[in-house]
Amino acid sequence: MSKRVYIEIDKEDLPEIFEIELAGKNVYLKFDFNTVGSFYTVDLFDNNMDPIIIGEKLSYGRKLWNGLNDPRIPNVDIMPFDESLKEKTITPDNLGVTVFLYLMTLEADGEYL
Template sequence: MKLIESGQEIRFIDVDSDRVPCSLLVKLTDRTYRMTFAYNETADFFTVSLEISNSGGNTPLVYGEVLRYGKPLFEAFNDERYPLPVICPLCLTGDEIDTITYDNFGTKVRLYLFDRPGGEN
């Protein structure tokens, strides 16, 4: 998707809430990650676990991080094992959304990828 106003290409990780729980292999920069999504029906929130996927198996990095609208994923971690782009759940449709729900995740709220300040991405 391209934003016409800025000419900037917008990239996102495509997750379908109807398929959760699910795992996706996602290639970001020079690494492939496994992201496993789950949904807590009682409390109405999604979580994501992150692993580095390699030929010898998967190396776990984070278990069950809660997705919060507008809050970048894995921001508490800052070393070379974590994805270079900033991954942030947002709605760019103009709708006034401030919470991720089962009905809007993957349709209006998506996991957008942004260049990390000072990063190569």
């Protein structure tokens, strides 16, 4: 059982778009698969469906929107990650099986949940 909350992606029904509350903001996330580069992407839209970030590549162990300073981006760390630490990449075979898009919230002691 997972120790972290994660965002479910239906990789069999891409592109997939849905509304979600992140850090108190209602936003839309759109997930897709780039067949040419063989990787997953996510688009971030505000609650009016105005684009904020388009085509962010999901990279294993890398926080989404890392280093971008835009007040419209929710202040939350989201990262593709495998809690068992066996995976090192994101593939169609492991996404949603062992690799999930986790909300990496911190406990009071500074450790990730």
